[in-house]
Amino acid sequence: MTLRAVVKGVGHYLPARVVPNSELETLVETSDEWIKSRSGIERRHFAAEGETTSDLGAHAARAALENAGIEASTIDAIIVATSTADLTFPSAATMVQAKIGAGGFAFDVxxxxxxxxxxxxTANALILSGQARRVLVIGAETFSKLMDWKDRTTCVLFGDGAGALVLEAEEGTGASTDRGILSADLHSDGQFKDLLYVDGGVSTGTTGHLRMQGKEVFRHAVEKLASTAHAALEKAGLTSGDVDWIVPHQANIRIIEGTAKKMQLPMEQVVVTVQDHGNTSAASIPLALSVGVQRGQIKRGDLLVTEAIGGGLAWGSVVLRW
Structure with a gap:
């Protein structure tokens, strides 16, 4: 028998404030048409004053635990993926842990x-090694706090939100028909740091703002995302033809469409939420997974490919059966 990390529950949270493109027209020289034509984004959510990344993550965690029918006290580990933690330290994950009343251990990625x-x-590795049986994996971001509101090329693209999955160890057969995570493929290349970064941190003594060379990021994104997705599928002994749904990082509709085309899959097999959420960074995939389940798109037994690329550059994909 083969141990698998199987999804037991999913949930998400979006801040109450919805910001349509028309509102951004009052802040920078832009238009609803310009934003939609270049990104596919129509609206996004912004966290309220005093609402933190760990707050968003805790809401999503509770939703995922409720969906799974699991108590927080039974969770062995919490991993929060974020670039916008409340503080330099401690981790947002430990703050989520305290807010939901979980035990075990917690850390950020x-x-x-x-x-x-x-x-x-990482959660998959913890489960397969026997270090943890139940892991809560959260993506949570408040990117609105990193925006330069004078830079129309970036401030219109990002939003805030959180999504979460509960993973649990289960015995499988070792075949690609098993439920759970079947394979993963990860990469990074630090020589591309200047394409996407925040110009703040301990070296500057400021929070800083997000800086991006959009055309260059786009150029890398489609090729690298399709390549990593194919690599992960090959590791699982599968092909694009076996895929039920691509659940991509929701950065830009043109990147999403380009990646699907390279994978020879129609957009009808892609879960798309970018129009409603904007780019929520590490939160975008779990948000899309949760929304996809709510819509009735993603069903038990479906084969999913998730893929994303971000600053670093860092990119990768996971193949899992729901």
Whole structure:
């Protein structure tokens, strides 16, 4: 028998404040048409004053635990993927742990927009090694707090939110028909740091703002995302033809469409939420998974590919059967 990390529950949380493109027209020189044509984004959510990343993560965690029918006290580990933790330390994960009343151990993973894929892979490793039986994996971000509201090329793209999965160890047969995480593929290349970064931190003594070379990031994104997805499928002994749903990082509709085309899959098999959430970085994949389940798109037994690329550059994918 083969041990698998199986999804037992999923949930998400979005701040109450919805910000349509029309509101951003009052802040920078832009338009609803310009934003939609270049990104597919129509609206996004912003955290309220005093609402933190760990607050969002805790709400999503509770929703996932309720969906799974599992008590927080039975969780062995919490991993939060985020680039916008409340404080430099302690981790947002320990703050979520306290808010939901969980035990075990908790830590953050930081791989920017690819963070949830890295966190999911880490959770899988903890389960397969026997270090944990139940792991709560959360992507949570408040990117609105990193925006330069004078930079129209970036401030219109991002939003806040959180999504969460509960993973649990189960015995499988070792075949690709098993439920759970079947394979993963991770990469990074630090020489591309200047393409997407925040110009703040302990070296500057400031929080800083997000900086991005959009055209260059786009150029890398489609090729690298399709490549990592194919690699993960090959590791699982599967092909694009076996895939029921791509659940991509929701950065830009053109990147999503380009990746699907390279994978030779129609957009009808892609879960798309970018129009409603904007780019929520590490939160975007678990948000899309939760929304996909709510919509009735993702069903038990479906084969999913999740893929993401973010600052670093860091990118990767996970193949899992729901």
């Amino acid at each position: 930081q791989a920017v927009c690819a963070g949830f894929v890295f966190a999911l892979t």
